[in-house]
Each structure stands twice: as structure tokens, then as C-alpha cells.
Amino acid sequence: MKKYDTFLIDADGTLFDYDMAEENALKCMFRKYQLSYNENVRTLYRKINRDVWDSFEKGQTPKSEMQVLRFKRLFGALEIKGDPYIFNVEYLVELGKGSFLIDGAFELCKTISDSHCRAYIVTNGISTTQKARLENAIIKPYISKLFVSEDIGFQKLNTLYFEYVFSHIPCTDKSKMIIIGDSLSADIAGGIHAGIDTCWFNKCDTENHSGFIPTYEIKKLLEICDLIG
Ligand SMILES: [Mg+2]
Structure with a gap:
């Protein structure tokens, strides 16, 4: 050979294991802001995140907007009041801890x-x-x-x-x-x-x-x- x-x-x-890191980070953030988390939240986030990344890779959404946009859309869909910019910054810190x-x-x-x-x-x-x-x-x-x-x-x-x-x-x-x-x-x-x-x-x-x-x-x-x- x-x-x-x-x-x-x-x-x-x-x-x-990115899936595990992502789930862990999402759960941590929802717990921190006392938002209810379940499997539907995760499924919805994954769909939104994929759409946003696709649009970034096609050059349709600039990088600077792409990361915040996923939480803006998630908050909109779940009727959550909050700052998607801050949420994204804190989410990325949690994601960085997920070295599974x-x-x-x-x-x-x-x-x-x-x-x-x-x-x-x-x-x-x-x-x-x-x-x-x-x-x-x-x-x-x-x-x-x-x-x-x-x-x-x-x-x-x-x-x-x-x-x-x-x-x-x-x-x-x-x-x-x-x-x-x-x-x-x-x-x-x-x-x-x-x-x-x-x-x-x-x-x-x-x-x-x-x-x-x-x-x-x-x-x-x-x-x-x-x-x-
Ligand atoms: Mg890969």
C-alpha cells in the first residue's frame, strides 16, 4: 500500500464531532437566556444555518452579516426578543469549547x-x-x-x-x-x-x-x- x-x-x-459541539453550544445559550430548548429548536436552527451558509458560499450574503443573520431568523421564527448580535458572539465562545x-x-x-x-x-x-x-x-x-x-x-x-x-x-x-x-x-x-x-x-x-x-x-x-x- x-x-x-x-x-x-x-x-x-x-x-x-461538530454536531455535538453545535448542540451543546445551542443548549448552553438557551439555558443562559432562560429560553425553552427542544429538538424542534435544533432542527430549525440547523436548517436556517445551512441556508445562511449556502447563501454565504454563493456570495449572496457577506460574512459580516451571515453569522448574525442565522440568529436573527431563528429569533424571528421562535418569537424570541433579544439581540442576535450578542447572542452570536456568545454562541461562538460556547462553540469553541466543544472539542468533542x-x-x-x-x-x-x-x-x-x-x-x-x-x-x-x-x-x-x-x-x-x-x-x-x-x-x-x-x-x-x-x-x-x-x-x-x-x-x-x-x-x-x-x-x-x-x-x-x-x-x-x-x-x-x-x-x-x-x-x-x-x-x-x-x-x-x-x-x-x-x-x-x-x-x-x-x-x-x-x-x-x-x-x-x-x-x-x-x-x-x-x-x-x-x-x-
Ligand atoms: Mg467536514
């Missing part, structure tokens, strides 16, 4: 580091939140660097994102690099366009109708250990 020494690993849904790891994430990062290879996190999302989550995570000592799209100015799908990453890591041999992630449209498509091998973390056995064919497909993170060398 081919071996790699540079691992670009997605954060949300790959190393970190996916099964195998710790062992994977440690094995890469112990094998004198390097693990980098490549992520879209909000810079302060992603930095805080890594800061709070037990995998931190094994991660060489964190690359957040917001700092770079391009989303992970964009080859300019990858060019930035390549120019900020010591590895220059693309054949020794691989990207691992749960998103076909961001991680796998991005990796293919950037000319590196890809590994799709397909933990839920989803069918691939994207047209992007990963080099490898895995169900558990520890399957990647065979590729370290």
Missing part, C-alpha cells in the same frame, strides 16, 4: 506524530472558533498547524486555498500528501483539483453521487494508519 508523510485533515465531521473528538481521532493524530509524519488541520469555518476548539483539544500537541479558510481568504474547495497550504508546510512532494475529510464537495473535490491523493471518511456509508472519486474510502479513522509511513 502507498505511504504518505503529510496528512491534511478536515476538522468538522472528521476529527471533531470523533472515534479514533486522538489515536490517528498521535500515530502520525509518533511516526515522524505531520498532521495539519485544513478547515473552512470561523477562525476564532476553530482555533479555540483546537486549543481545548487533546490532539493539539500532534497537530503541526491549523489552516482556516477565513484567515487564508479562500474556501477549501478553491485551489488557491491549497496553494497557500502547500507554501506554508515543509513538504514539497505532492505524491507524499493526502487529504482526509468527510465532504466530497469540499475535501475530496478540493484535493483532486489541487493534485493530491484523497481519502473520503464515509462514516455513514453514504452513496457517492458527486462525480468526485476519492483515492481511498474509509469508514473508520484508524484505517488511515495503514497509509502512514
Whole structure:
């Protein structure tokens, strides 16, 4: 089997359990403001958040408005009186505390580091939140660097994102690099366009109708250990 020494690993849904972090942060905020929280709130928030992110990624909503807009809409739908701007700021702090790891994430990062290879996190999302989550995570000592799209100015799908990453890591041999992630449209498509091998973390056995064919497909993170060398 081919071996790699540079691992670009997605954060949300790959190393970190984003769903759990999001639910935890929402619950904390609703408790803080003495608002009633139930499964419907969560479902509604997720739908609004997805719509708002889609509109940001299509360039229809500026980043500065996007984050506040999701709570403005949620407050409107639930008839909550409050300041969505402050709520968003406090929500992001709570989200940054949610460093819940996916099964195998710790062992994977440690094995890469112990094998004198390097693990980098490549992520879209909000810079302060992603930095805080890594800061709070037990995998931190094994991660060489964190690359957040917001700092770079391009989303992970964009080859300019990858060019930035390549120019900020010591590895220059693309054949020794691989990207691992749960998103076909961001991680796998991005990796293919950037000319590196890809590994799709397909933990839920989803069918691939994207047209992007990963080099490898895995169900558990520890399957990647065979590729370290
Ligand atoms: Mg992901």
C-alpha cells in the first residue's frame, strides 16, 4: 500500500464531532437566556444555518452579516426578543469549547506524530472558533498547524486555498500528501483539483453521487494508519 508523510485533515465531521459541539453550544445559550430548548429548536436552527451558509458560499450574503443573520431568523421564527448580535458572539465562545473528538481521532493524530509524519488541520469555518476548539483539544500537541479558510481568504474547495497550504508546510512532494475529510464537495473535490491523493471518511456509508472519486474510502479513522509511513 502507498505511504504518505503529510496528512491534511478536515476538522468538522472528521476529527471533531461538530454536531455535538453545535448542540451543546445551542443548549448552553438557551439555558443562559432562560429560553425553552427542544429538538424542534435544533432542527430549525440547523436548517436556517445551512441556508445562511449556502447563501454565504454563493456570495449572496457577506460574512459580516451571515453569522448574525442565522440568529436573527431563528429569533424571528421562535418569537424570541433579544439581540442576535450578542447572542452570536456568545454562541461562538460556547462553540469553541466543544472539542468533542470523533472515534479514533486522538489515536490517528498521535500515530502520525509518533511516526515522524505531520498532521495539519485544513478547515473552512470561523477562525476564532476553530482555533479555540483546537486549543481545548487533546490532539493539539500532534497537530503541526491549523489552516482556516477565513484567515487564508479562500474556501477549501478553491485551489488557491491549497496553494497557500502547500507554501506554508515543509513538504514539497505532492505524491507524499493526502487529504482526509468527510465532504466530497469540499475535501475530496478540493484535493483532486489541487493534485493530491484523497481519502473520503464515509462514516455513514453514504452513496457517492458527486462525480468526485476519492483515492481511498474509509469508514473508520484508524484505517488511515495503514497509509502512514
Ligand atoms: Mg467536514
